[in-house]
Amino acid sequence: MPHRTGSPMPSKPSPITMDAVYTAPGYLFRRMQQIAVSIFVEECSAFDLTPVQYAALVAIHTHPGIDATRLSAVIAFDRSTLGNVIERLESKALIERKPSREDKRVKLLYLSKSGATVLRDIMPSVERAQLRMLQPLKPADRKTLLGLLTQLVDLNNEASRVPLRAEDALEHLGKAG
């Protein structure tokens, strides 16, 4: 078979079918994300918390006094998006924002009492949701899928616009407000 170097070899155009969409990884990831959010919201409806708001609460619980920029790195959200999330959590009185003494630009984040209560109480519902997402698969397949997904997300970390930087969470420890 002849093989040109330089520009990529023009291959036969693939047929444009819905099947090509349905079997594409990108489509499957989007679908699975839709399904996951739907299940989460349903299981946690009593708490009026979205998946993102839940993740933010956990991170603030784990890193009290973290600032918004570091929080965005720890849960891999965009900084701008996170601003709105924080606003909503504050308006629900689940978190508190206090200005830092050391850096006038920074607002440090803490769980409120009611935030800590909600977080503690929502855990069983969150776990139920996570189980339900994988429920249709055989237990061995669940493990396989989780393992491969974990690998893939880790290896593709830099490909996303907001890479996860879990280690950033430690940097606020010297900056108590």
Added chain:
Amino acid sequence: MPHRTGSPMPSKPSPITMDAVYTAPGYLFRRMQQIAVSIFVEECSAFDLTPVQYAALVAIHTHPGIDATRLSAVIAFDRSTLGNVIERLESKALIERKPSREDKRVKLLYLSKSGATVLRDIMPSVERAQLRMLQPLKPADRKTLLGLLTQLVDLNNEASRVPLRAEDALEHLGKAG
């Protein structure tokens, strides 16, 4: 082991850690979706099409004269969301909307000439994007992951708010405008 019936057995509360978030399927699906969109947009930047707009174009190409409600079932989007997507595709002149003669409520969707051209030309970029998403895995693992994901999305179809109804696409065939 004692076992109460009625309410679920209260199990030991799990520790609240970021690791619990990072290993949860819901988190991995969200991350993977972020990464997939980022790769798609990067590879297809020359065409100024989002993944959703691309899927809509393919579906309209495959089912010319489909209406918005049926389109939403075929690509598993919410009907309201799809309205905006259609508007944008129309404003870019990639599709055309024509009122149906048989049903005054319905607007039928068709690819424009430039829509067909864009769709044909974008295919190689889309394929490159789909490959890149799974690139970090060994080929055998890519197959395994895709297989499990396909199963899971299919078995969880009804759990999402907007289940896929691929067969709905056929119903417009009697309704030519």
Added chain:
DNA sequence: TCTAGATTGACAGTATACTTACAATATGGG
């Protein structure tokens, strides 16, 4: 046939998720 109920597209509202831009503030090199 006539009307109760369903469907269709549109709109408003909420919540991610990203982009770029900006002012206030911090920091480090010269």
Added chain:
DNA sequence: CCCATATTGTAAGTATACTGTCAATCTAGA
């Protein structure tokens, strides 16, 4: 010490993705 540069939070703009609701229209049962 001072200024170029970087960081922080915020805001405006775009695009999903869902919830409702609504009016126009269609359809089917009594």
